Amino acid sequence: MLTKTLLRMLTVQMLMEIPSLKTNVEDSLIAPLDDGKDARKWPDVMASVYTENLDRDFGGQRKPIVDLAIDLLAGVQDSFTTPDGEVVVIPERMNAKAELMCDLVEDDIDAHMRSISGEWAELWRSFADFSGPVRSYCGVDAKGHKRSLRRIVMPMSVYPSPVRGGALVGVWADVVSKFESDGLEQYKAIATLMRKVFEGTGNLADWVRGIEQIGLDRSSAIILGLDSREDYNRTQALVPIRVKEITGSLGVSMDGLVTETAPPEE
Known part of the structure; x- marks a missing residue:
């Protein structure tokens, strides 16, 4: 469903406007993924954005419901796939600095999505509405699998794809x-x-x-x-978005955006 694609793209663009990604994270990596499994390819990934659990039965509502997930990671140590196909991402060991960083970014993401002005943020809010409480998981997902240092899941009601033609x-x-x-x-x-x-x-x-x-x-x-x-080859195809930061006082601007292609698998 292209609505999910547009929601992921909008979310990444909106995250680029958040001041904390310029002031609290020296080198962040935001990957617009279908799911969190490819995050292990980049050990310095800061966040992965993806969607899941699309509810096509609107229950009488005009808009479908989709879970927007943002994984905040402080490095990926390892990952493996369970016999039933679940991808388990093992983060680096938790430490006070990483936990504080995730606290700061999580709070700013929540505030930015709900109220802070910005061109992309306002467009994002016109496209999607919160349809339930924001859920936060520390170290695991809703099923108990290790996924990230911090995981934010937001049920969103979104505009369905228009009719072609x-x-x-x-x-x-x-x-x-x-x-x-x-x-x-x-x-x-x-x-x-x-x-x-x-x-x-x-x-x-x-x-x-x-x-x-x-x-x-x-x-x-x-x-x-x-x-x-x-x-x-998915590995060759995925291009995360790296944000190079200038360290310093609050309010510094981005140094620029560059894209990188992951090396092919052996």
Whole structure:
């Protein structure tokens, strides 16, 4: 469901506006993932953003419900997959500095999502509403699996994907237009592709089977969860967003954004 994709993209863009990511974290890494399992590939990852548990039965409501999850990590020590397919991420040993860092970032994320102004934050709040209490887990997820130092889960009611064949309208038009004009580079390509598909100017078969041929590289394809060809490699495709920070007093600005591609698996 492309609503989940747009929610992940919006969340990452919004997190970039949070002052604590500029002042409290010297080198943070925010990865827009489908789930938390790929975080182990980057031992210095700060946060992974993903969605899960989409409720397509709206229970009489107009909007679907999806859980937005943000994993705050202070390094990943190891990971393994259980016999039933569950991915367990083992964080580095907890220490006072890491715990304080997560406390600060968690509080700022919560405040930013709810009330702090900012272009992306305001757009995010127009696209998604809190549909239940925010849940926080320390060291484990709701099933008891070790996932991260701190995990925030937010049930959100979101706008469903529009019907293909007509012009984008309302909040979808606002969000897609914003990404096309001001989004991170890999998101611009996705937004343009979304518009083509929904407004009937794109070829859906090419979208599913030939991502690279229409200008969407592997780095962008992973955010949509689409394979670009049969030998597609998720590890090579995932591109986290690294935020290089300038240490100093409050209010310093970002040094810039660069993307990195993970090395291929052996």
